[in-house]
Amino acid sequence: MKRNYFYLCVAAVAFFEVAIFWLSVELADPLPSVIAIVLGILGIYLAKMYIDEVIEDERTQKITEITALRTLQITWIGLFLFALWIIIDALGEGIRRFNRPLGIFGFRLLILLCGIIVLYVLLSLYYNKKFGA
Amino acid sequence: MKNKIKVYRAMNDLSQEALANEVGVTRQTILAIENGKYDPSLILAARIAKFFKVRIDDIFLLDSIDE
Numbered sequence: 001m002k003r004n005y006f007y008l009c010v011a012a013v014a015f016f017e018v019a020i021f022w023l024s025v026e027l028a029d030p031l032p033s034v035i036a037i038v039l040g041i042l043g044i045y046l047a048k049m050y051i052d053e054v055i056e057d058e059r060t061q062k063i064t065e066i067t068a069l070r071t072l073q074i075t076w077i078g079l080f081l082f083a084l085w086i087i088i089d090a091l092g093e094g095i096r097r098f099n100r101p102l103g104i105f106g107f108r109l110l111i112l113l114c115g116i117i118v119l120y121v122l123l124s125l126y127y128n129k130k131f132g133a
Numbered sequence: 134m135k136n137k138i139k140v141y142r143a144m145n146d147l148s149q150e151a152l153a154n155e156v157g158v159t160r161q162t163i164l165a166i167e168n169g170k171y172d173p174s175l176i177l178a179a180r181i182a183k184f185f186k187v188r189i190d191d192i193f194l195l196d197s198i199d200e
Contacts, residue, residue, distance in 0.1 A: 057158035
């Protein structure tokens with residue numbers, strides 16, 4: 001399969017996903033959307049296996065690695081600042097007038113961010129071991 | 134790191150696309166290597182050298198800063 005046919009397949013899958021999403025909204029049932037997304041990912045993965053030309057190599061992988069890391073760093077810092085902002089805002093009137101829903105949301109966001117750090121450390125240890133450390 | 138890929142391509146009358154197909158990378162990667170924007174992995178450098186039937190250090194040269 002040529003590279004351009006693959007991109008056409010991706011576009012077709014995207015249209016399919018939008019149509020199923022619309023159907024889900026009409027039926028008020030999220031299940032068709034979830035199934036469609038899983039099928040779409042599988043479809044793209046299968047189509048990618050049949051491409052004759054090279055579309056990914058070490059350079060594109062390096063770009064993906066650096067882009068993913070920078071995205072993670074920027075998103076983490078942004079969400080951390082946002083969580084702090086929310087918590088300070090919720091506590092702004094003092095403990096007695098604590099804005100409970102807002103404060104809980106802020107704390108949950110902080111827990112999620114801590115979870116991301118734990119996941120990062122675990123994956124880092126795993127890959128360190130895998131690559132000889 | 135400097136390289137002589139362009140010279141070897143010219144000597145073998147080979148396009149970037151053809152070389153890319155031979156060594157299993159995209160044309161953009163060959164372009165980036167030729168322009169010194171990307172340093173290839175040891176495996177890719179070895180593949181390129183093998184394709185031109187020369188040694189790696191015949192094609193890839195360390196800059197004085199790198200040394």
